[in-house]
Amino acid sequence: MSGNFLTIPGDDPIQRRSRHSSKSSKIADGSVNQMRMRRRQRRLNASCAEAGRRRAKSSSLSDLISSFDTKAQAHSELQKVTAFSGHFDKNHKPTFSKEEYGKPIPGSKTEHRGAEAQARVCTEMKELCEIINEYGKTPCKSLLPPELQSATKVISFGELFTIYTVISDKLVGILLRTRKHQLTFFEGEVLFQKRDDDVPVFLMQPIDDIRTYCNNKALQARRSVSPMPN
Template sequence: MSGNFLTIPGEQMRRSRSSSLTDLISAFDTKAQSHTELQKITAFSGHFDKNQKPTFSKEEYGKPKPGSMTEYRGAEAQARVCTEMKELCEIINEYGKPPCKGLLPPELKSATKVISFGELFTIYTVISDKLVGILLRTRKHQLTYFEGEVLFQKRDDDVPVFLMQPMEDIRHYCDNKALQARRSVSPMPN
């Protein structure tokens, strides 16, 4: 046999290990350098450099980095809130009564169910302690309506809470909002 066909397996293996180890070390050094640079512009780190100011566009300001775990957790939280909004509306739909349309002002004619805040509070606290926050969110999305800025237990027990859309529309709306929130981020955050 000729020497051209003869290969030394150990030598080839050492070269391959050496190059893969070099690649790993290089990747680690790059990651460490980018982390050091990030710490210089992060105000809460111990290595903050006051001379280096981060620059943000209006769209980036106050938002997490795309692909980060923070962005992912925010989207998941938004999806959970949409689910809780739907659950609250389900409870109003189940325990509420049809409103007397003749006595309602024109802006509430589309209301499908009504329940007093006191009754809703009694039912919902068994499920969640975030009733007032979720109620505010459902009003913002025009799923419910009630008078006043915030409702308080005991003081506002007699305030009616109206469900403003048919339950099927609310389910569809909330499910789509939750899906949009989850799709807005990459599936594998950094």
């Protein structure tokens, strides 16, 4: 036999080199394709991220414009009902909800002044009760009806009027408020000087409880003020 016995038929070295070269070429082509796909994917991701940023920026700008328009419209409506503005419209009729009717604009100076006035009234109520507690006498419980058994002090309206007018001229108004809050009690719808000088005025709670109650009411009034609008 001629030739190399160990040579496998059909396994020519040239063919082997050709197969190896073809296989290497396929691997190289696959790597190139993968790199291209990765680049394409990165470009796509970057494009999506940029589009998202643009949408977010556009949405933020739209929100700012909408917020500005809302505040501008509210300011325009306020100027129409403000008598001292240059845009006052006497024919303009503002609309209010049931909760807003009869109340100042939230956060306005009017609301702030109203809250401070309520706090001052609570302070004056406390001061009046302190005067009754200081100058009044301890009532005889056996002579009092059941509804007045909790009274701690009593003073005549005439004596109270003489003492309190040195401090304030609003005795009757403050006295009516203290009765409304069940801090004092007296008979009659309203009291008049001279005519009702002998009417007894009762202090219905211990003075420490009254101080705590009035202080809490004053603090609550101040805290009820809405924050100033931006």
